[in-house]
Amino acid sequence: MMKPIIQSFGLTFILFLLSGCTIAHTPAQLITPPALPKQDQQLWNAIQSDIPESAQLISPRGGLRDQTIFQEDLDLDGSDEAVIFYTEQSFSPYIHFAIYDYTEDDWNSMVHKQLEGYELDYFNFMPTDANKLSLVVGLAQGEGQTKQLHMYNMNQEGKKEIFSTHYSNILLDDLTQDGVTDMTIITLDRLNSAQAALYQWNDSKSVEKLSELSLDPYVNGYINAIAGKVSKNKRGIWLDAQVGAHSGTSYLLTYEEGHLLNVFEDLNHIQTTSPYPMESKDINGDGIIEMGYKIAPHGQEYAMVDTPWIDVYGQWDGDNGLIEVQRSYFQGEFIIVFPSLWPEDVTILEEDKSVTIHNQDQHTLMEIIWTPKERWEEKEQYEIVAKTTDYIYEMNRDYIQHKDHFKLWMETL
Numbered sequence: 001m002m003k004p005i006i007q008s009f010g011l012t013f014i015l016f017l018l019s020g021c022t023i024a025h026t027p028a029q030l031i032t033p034p035a036l037p038k039q040d041q042q043l044w045n046a047i048q049s050d051i052p053e054s055a056q057l058i059s060p061r062g063g064l065r066d067q068t069i070f071q072e073d074l075d076l077d078g079s080d081e082a083v084i085f086y087t088e089q090s091f092s093p094y095i096h097f098a099i100y101d102y103t104e105d106d107w108n109s110m111v112h113k114q115l116e117g118y119e120l121d122y123f124n125f126m127p128t129d130a131n132k133l134s135l136v137v138g139l140a141q142g143e144g145q146t147k148q149l150h151m152y153n154m155n156q157e158g159k160k161e162i163f164s165t166h167y168s169n170i171l172l173d174d175l176t177q178d179g180v181t182d183m184t185i186i187t188l189d190r191l192n193s194a195q196a197a198l199y200q201w202n203d204s205k206s207v208e209k210l211s212e213l214s215l216d217p218y219v220n221g222y223i224n225a226i227a228g229k230v231s232k233n234k235r236g237i238w239l240d241a242q243v244g245a246h247s248g249t250s251y252l253l254t255y256e257e258g259h260l261l262n263v264f265e266d267l268n269h270i271q272t273t274s275p276y277p278m279e280s281k282d283i284n285g286d287g288i289i290e291m292g293y294k295i296a297p298h299g300q301e302y303a304m305v306d307t308p309w310i311d312v313y314g315q316w317d318g319d320n321g322l323i324e325v326q327r328s329y330f331q332g333e334f335i336i337v338f339p340s341l342w343p344e345d346v347t348i349l350e351e352d353k354s355v356t357i358h359n360q361d362q363h364t365l366m367e368i369i370w371t372p373k374e375r376w377e378e379k380e381q382y383e384i385v386a387k388t389t390d391y392i393y394e395m396n397r398d399y400i401q402h403k404d405h406f407k408l409w410m411e412t413l
Contacts, residue, residue, distance in 0.1 A: 039102070043069070043082055046100055046107040055086040058095070062138070062170065063124035072125060074133045075154045079103055081110070083135065085120050095120055095139060099159070111159050115139055121147050122170050127181050128153060128201040134162065136183070138170055149185070151207065163199075163207040173227035175235055175255040176200065176210070183207075184237060184253070186215075186225060193217050196237075196253055198260055213260040215251065219243050224279040229288045230254065231318045236263075238280035238289055246304065248277025250291045252316060264320065271314075271322055275304060283313040283326050290315045290325055298345035298360065308348035308355075310338075331355060334386065334393065335412060336366060337405045367396035368406065 047069075057068040064070060070083040082100045095118075099111040117139025125133040135152040149170060151163035169186035175198060176182055182200040187193075194215035202208040219241040230236035236254040243249050250272040252263040264272050278292035290313040296302075297310060310329055314322030327338040329348060336357070338346075342365060349356045354369040369382060370391045382394035385403050395403055 039107075043071075043100065043102075043107045046109065047084060047098075050098065050100075050109050051084075051086055051096075052088055055088055055096075056090075057084060057086050058120050060085070060120045060123040060138075062122040063136070063172075070123070070125075072133055074099075074125075074135075076130070076132050081154070082107065083123075085123070091118065093118060097135075097137065099154075113159065115150065116141075117148065118142055122149070124170075124172055126151070126172055126183060126201075128162070128207075129205055134201075135159075136170065136172070138167065169222055169225040169239070171225055171227040171237055173235060173237070175227070175237070175253075175260075177235055177255075182210070184227065186222065186239065188215075188219070188222065189217065190219070190221070191217055194219070196239075196260055198255065211255070211258065211260040213253065213262060215239075215262070216241075219249070223248070223277050226280055226289055228282075231288060231316050234316075234318065236316075238291055240277055240279055240291075242277045246276055248274045248293075250274075250278075250280060250293075252291070263316070267320060275307075275309070278311065281313075286325075288315055291322065297348045300347055308350050310346075310348070329355070329357070330409070333370075333388065333391070333409055334368070335407050335409055336368070337407070339402055339405055364396075364399065366399045366402055366405075369394050369396075 059066055059068050068084065071080050073079065074081045080102045083097060085095060085097045087095055094114050094116060096112065096114050098109060100107045101110040115137070119140040121140040122136065122138030124136045126136050128134045132154065137150045138147055140147045146166045147168065149165050149167050150161060152159045153162050165185060166187060167185045168188045171184045172181055173184070174181055175184065180200060182198055185197045185199065187195050194217040195212055196215055197212045198210045199207050200210055220243060222239055222241050224240040225237060227237045228235060230238065230252060234254060236252055239251040239253060241249055241251070249269050251269070252272070254261050254263055272291055272293065274293035276294055278294065280289050280291045282288060283290045292311055292313045294309040295312055296307050300307065308329065310327055312324060313326045314324050317323050329336045343359050345360050346365065347358045349358070353371065354367070356367045357365045359365055370393045372390060373392055376392045379394065381397055383397050383400055384392055385395045385406050386393040386408050388408065395406060
């Protein structure tokens with residue numbers, strides 16, 4: 001697997017450069033940075049003097065997100081390179097990237113490239129020739145438009161494009177589990193075609209397609225794609241899609257005997273379909289990605305919009321099923337993670353600023369109330385479990401043993 005590839009610029013530099021998911025600070029605005037280590041300051045000076053005064057440093061939406069400067073020894077010559085991306089004006093149809101090389105005790109501009117695209121959709125490094133790092137750059141032309149991937153190697157002459165294709169999603173992992181990073185490209189031409197293609201750098205020093213798999217093109221789009229461990233001994237990809245007016249379905253892709261496999265295809269994805277789409281994630285922190293779906297509480301037949309949905313996360317069992325690992329209820333401001341001893345059949349009563357969960361016999365399992373801060377008064381039967389800017393959240397003391405199962409939504413991000 002690929003080693004961690006972002007080297008720290010020092011905490012002050014990171015805080016100085018990063019103020020959100022997309023960075024839009026001009027060099028002129030950042031002319032007086034905090035004191036930095038010498039090499040970091042030299043790099044920043046080189047960037048300031050090299051790019052236009054109106055340039056805005058930008059960070060990618062996917063891959064190595066929340067960064068604007070990426071530092072790594074790309075060509076394994078013992079000297080670091082630094083990569084930046086910037087635009088020269090708002091809504092510009094071009095994105096620029098530059099590479100700087102640290103030689104002779106200073107940073108020097110090495111490569112400048114202008115690419116067509118309104119948005120830096122993706123950026124990452126991928127080990128290729130002799131474990132040298134290639135640049136994987138994904139550019140978007142606009143919402144709903146085709147995205148274009150460019151892959152570059154570094155050589156003595158600078159950069160060389162070694163691969164290019166259109167895509168909807170890019171994922172770097174080791175699906176083949178051979179110790180070599182591979183790249184999965186998901187493409188969707190809605191209502192016409194959809195594919196997943198697996199690529200790897202080969203001994204002929206080129207990007208080789210190992211396998212391709214057709215997917216269902218009758219989806220509205222992919223809301224999430226995540227690669228990693230999908231069971232104790234298997235790596236794969238969970239691909240979450242929106243279908244129809246509001247529903248969701250998830251596809252599990254693995255690599256078996258030289259081919260990509262759509263695990264639940266033969267079962268028509270019955271187990272991986274949900275009334276609303278959910279994003280797959282490692283919900284319980286065990287290092288394995290779980291798939292999420294929604295179910296209605298026992299016996300509660302309401303309209304879709306009025307149903308107090310229960311979120312269920314299941315882990316692939318390695319065959320054709322899911323093993324449930326967690327249930328929870330999401331109110332909008334908070335989440336209640338169900339204790340493992342609770343029964344499966346529960347009902348959820350939503351009232352004005354209160355939620356009560358019962359078992360089948362209508363015995364209460366948990367009760368939460370919340371009050372605007374300016375109107376709050378202490379109540380003997382209730383204990384405060386959380387506070388926000390506007391509200392105070394309390395739990396009935398009869399069920400306070402479960403207070404660790406209550407979390408504000410912001411705390412889970």
